[in-house]
Amino acid sequence: MKYGKRVMAAVLAAVLLLTMCIGLSACGSSDPENTINVFNWGEYIDPELLDQFEEETGIRVNYTTVSTCEEMYAKIRSGGVSYDIVVPSDYMVSRMAEEGMLEEIEWDNVPNAQYIDEDFRNPEYDPQGKYSAPYQWGTVAIIYNKDMVDEEDLGGWDILWNEKYDGNILMFDNSRDAIGVALKYLGYSYNTTDEDQIREAAEMLKKQKPLVQAYVMDQIFDKMENGEAAIATYYVGDYYLMIDELGEDSEVDLGFYIPEEGSNLYVDALCIPKGAQNKEGAEAFIDFLLRPEVMAQNTEWICYSTAESAARELLPEEMRDNDDMYPTGDALDQFETYINLPQNIRTLYDGLWVQILSS
Amino acid sequence: MRGSKAFSYPYILWLLLFTVVPLFIVIYFAFTNDAGEFTFDNFSYMSLYAVVFWRSFRLAIISTVICLILGYPLAYIMSRLKKKHQTIAMILIMLPMWMNFLLRTYAWLTILENNGLLNNFLSWLHLPEIAIINTPAAVGLGMVYNYLPFMILPIYTSLTKTDQSLIEAAKDMGCSERQVFTKVIFPLSIPGVLSGIIMVFVPAVSTFVISKILGGGANMLVGDLIEMQFLGGAYNANMGAAISLVMMVIIMIFIWLTGKIDKNGDGEGSVLL
Numbered sequence: 136m137k138y139g140k141r142v143m144a145a146v147l148a149a150v151l152l153l154t155m156c157i158g159l160s161a162c163g164s165s166d167p168e169n170t171i172n173v174f175n176w177g178e179y180i181d182p183e184l185l186d187q188f189e190e191e192t193g194i195r196v197n198y199t200t201v202s203t204c205e206e207m208y209a210k211i212r213s214g215g216v217s218y219d220i221v222v223p224s225d226y227m228v229s230r231m232a233e234e235g236m237l238e239e240i241e242w243d244n245v246p247n248a249q250y251i252d253e254d255f256r257n258p259e260y261d262p263q264g265k266y267s268a269p270y271q272w273g274t275v276a277i278i279y280n281k282d283m284v285d286e287e288d289l290g291g292w293d294i295l296w297n298e299k300y301d302g303n304i305l306m307f308d309n310s311r312d313a314i315g316v317a318l319k320y321l322g323y324s325y326n327t328t329d330e331d332q333i334r335e336a337a338e339m340l341k342k343q344k345p346l347v348q349a350y351v352m353d354q355i356f357d358k359m360e361n362g363e364a365a366i367a368t369y370y371v372g373d374y375y376l377m378i379d380e381l382g383e384d385s386e387v388d389l390g391f392y393i394p395e396e397g398s399n400l401y402v403d404a405l406c407i408p409k410g411a412q413n414k415e416g417a418e419a420f421i422d423f424l425l426r427p428e429v430m431a432q433n434t435e436w437i438c439y440s441t442a443e444s445a446a447r448e449l450l451p452e453e454m455r456d457n458d459d460m461y462p463t464g465d466a467l468d469q470f471e472t473y474i475n476l477p478q479n480i481r482t483l484y485d486g487l488w489v490q491i492l493s494s
Numbered sequence: 495m496r497g498s499k500a501f502s503y504p505y506i507l508w509l510l511l512f513t514v515v516p517l518f519i520v521i522y523f524a525f526t527n528d529a530g531e532f533t534f535d536n537f538s539y540m541s542l543y544a545v546v547f548w549r550s551f552r553l554a555i556i557s558t559v560i561c562l563i564l565g566y567p568l569a570y571i572m573s574r575l576k577k578k579h580q581t582i583a584m585i586l587i588m589l590p591m592w593m594n595f596l597l598r599t600y601a602w603l604t605i606l607e608n609n610g611l612l613n614n615f616l617s618w619l620h621l622p623e624i625a626i627i628n629t630p631a632a633v634g635l636g637m638v639y640n641y642l643p644f645m646i647l648p649i650y651t652s653l654t655k656t657d658q659s660l661i662e663a664a665k666d667m668g669c670s671e672r673q674v675f676t677k678v679i680f681p682l683s684i685p686g687v688l689s690g691i692i693m694v695f696v697p698a699v700s701t702f703v704i705s706k707i708l709g710g711g712a713n714m715l716v717g718d719l720i721e722m723q724f725l726g727g728a729y730n731a732n733m734g735a736a737i738s739l740v741m742m743v744i745i746m747i748f749i750w751l752t753g754k755i756d757k758n759g760d761g762e763g764s765v766l767l
Contacts, residue, residue: 478728489714
C-alpha cells in the first residue's frame with residue numbers, strides 16, 4: 136500500500152508539472168520581456184537579419200513560419216498561442232482589423248516609418264494606417280515554359296483555358312486566388328460580391344478543370360523548374376527566384392507576363408496581433424525592418440518589391456530598375472488589390488471551391 | 495490490489511485531458527454556430543459534400559482490399575519462414591516506416607510525375623509512358639504503400655499464433671493442403687484480418703496529405719474537406735467539427751460491424767476489438 140501512495144504522489148507531481156507547462160507554454164521558455172514571437176511565411180526574411188536584430192537590441196527572436204494567410208488566421212483565432220509580429224496579406228489585414236484581432240501600432244516608436252512611400256500609406260486595407268506597415272509587395276503573373284508554349288498564345292488569362300495545353304496547366308490551390316483568376320478573365324473585379332458573377336467564375340473553373348494538371352502552391356517551383364508543366368499562375372518575385380534557382384545554363388527556359396485583363400497586386404504587411412506579450416519589442420522589430428539598409432538587404436534576399444524608395448535605391452541595378460517588379464503609371468493601373476470579403480461570400484467561395492475540385 | 499490500480503491513473507488522466515475533453519469540444523462546436531447558438535445547420539449543409547464522402551470511402555475501401563490481397567499472402571509466407579528469416583522480413587517491412595510519412599509520399603511524387611522516374615524508365619525501355627500522377631489511382635497507390643504494413647502485421651501475428659497441432663490434426667484427418675488452409679488456417683486468422691482491415695481503412699478514409707500531394711489537389715477527400723474548414727477562406731470551425739463528428743460516427747459503425755463478423759472468434763491477434 137505504501138508503494139501505491141508513492142506512485143500516487145509521483146502522478147500528482149506529474150499532473151502539477153503538466154498543468155504548469157500548459158499554463159506557461161504561451162510564454163515560452165525564456166523571459167517574455169526580452170523575447171518576441173514572430174510568425175511569418177516560409178522563406179520570407181533574410182535569416183542574417185534576425186541575428187543582427189538580436190545583437191543590436193538584445194531582444195531574442197522566436198521565429199515560426201506558416202504557409203498560408205488562412206492558416207495564420209486560424210492559429211491566432213483559435214487562441215492558445217501568442218505572437219508579437221504577424222505578416223498577413225492586405226485583405227487579411229482588414230479582416231483581422233475588423234474582427235479586433237490587431238493592436239494599433241504606436242508610430243512614435245517606429246521612426247523609420249517615415250521612409251514608407253506615399254502610395255503605400257493609408258492603403259485601402261488599412262485606411263487610417265493604424266495597424267500595419269508594408270513589408271513586401273508584388274504582383275501575380277502567368278509563368279510559362281518557353282519551349283512548351285507558342286508565343287502567339289500569350290497575352291491574356293485565356294491561355295489557362297487553351298486546350299492545346301491540356302494537362303500542362305497549374306492552378307492556385309485556394310479559393311480566393313483561383314476564383315479570382317476566373318473573375319478577371321471574365322472582366323469582373325476580384326472583390327465583387329455579386330453572387331452571379333462568382334458563380335459564373337466557378338463555372339469557368341469547372342470547365343477548365345479537365346485541362347488542369349494540378350492545384351498547387353509552392354510545388355509550382357519544382358514542377359515548373361523540372362519542365363513538368365507548361366503554364367502556372369504565380370508571383371512575379373517567385374519567377375525571378377525560379378530563374379535564379381535554375382541558373383544560367385539550364386535546359387528549362389521560363390518566361391512570364393502580366394495578363395492584359397489585369398492582375399492582382401498584393402501587399403504583405405507587418406502587424407501586431409492582439410494579445411502580444413511584448414508590444415515594444417514588436418515595434419522595435421518593425422522599426423528595424425523598415426530601416427532602408429535592412430529593407431534593401433531583405434528585399435534582395437526575398438526577391439519581392441519594397442514599399443520604400445530609399446531602400447529601392449540601395450538594391451542592385453537589375454532589381455532596382457526592373458519595371459516588372461516596380462510597375463508605374465499606366466502599368467500600375469491594371470492591378471487590383473484584394474479587399475476582405477463578407478463572411479457569406481467567403482462561405483460561398485469555399486462551397487464553390489469544393490464543388491470545383493470534386494466536379 | 496489498490497497499488498496496481500494506481501498505475502492506470504496517468505493513463506486515465508491522459509485519456510481525460512486529450513481524448514474525452516476534446517471530444518466534448520468537438521461535439522459542442524458541431525451543434526453550434528459562429529455565435530454559439532444551438533443548430534443543426536452544420537449537418538444539413540453537409541449534403542453538399544456527399545460526393546467528397548463518397549470518394550473517400552470508395553478509395554479507402556479499394557485500398558483496403560488491395561492491402562488485404564497483397565498483405566495476406568505476404569504475412570502467410572512470412573509466418574512459414576525460419577525464425578531468423580522472419581525477423582529479417584519483419585525489419586524489411588518496418589524499415590520504411592522509420593522514415594517520415596510525408597517524405598515517403600513526396601518520394602512517390604518524384605516517381606510518378608509525368609517526367610518522373612517511372613516514366614523515364616518506361617521511355618528508356620521504349621514503352622509507352624503512363625499518366626498516373628494527380629489521378630485517384632495515384633492517391634490509392636499512396637494509401638496502399640503507406641498502410642500496407644498495418645495490414646501485414648496483425649495477420650502475421652495471428653498466423654504465427656495458430657496452434658501447429660491443429661494443422662497437423664487436419665492433415666491426419668486427410669485434409670488436402672488447400673483444405674487445411676480454407677478450413678483451419680484462414681478461419682483462425684480472421685481476427686488478424688479484421689484488425690488489419692480496420693487499421694488500414696480508418697487512416698485511409700481520413701487521410702488528407704496523400705490526396706494533396708499525389709492527387710494534385712483535385713481529388714479532395716474528407717480529410718482535405720475538414721482541413722479546408724479551418725484553413726480555407728471562411729474559417730468555419732463549427733462545420734469542421736460537424737464533419738469530423740460524422741466521420742467519427744461512421745468509423746465507429748464500421749468498427750462495430752467488423753466486430754460482429756468476429757463474434758465467434760476469441761479476439762486473438764486483434765488490436766482494436
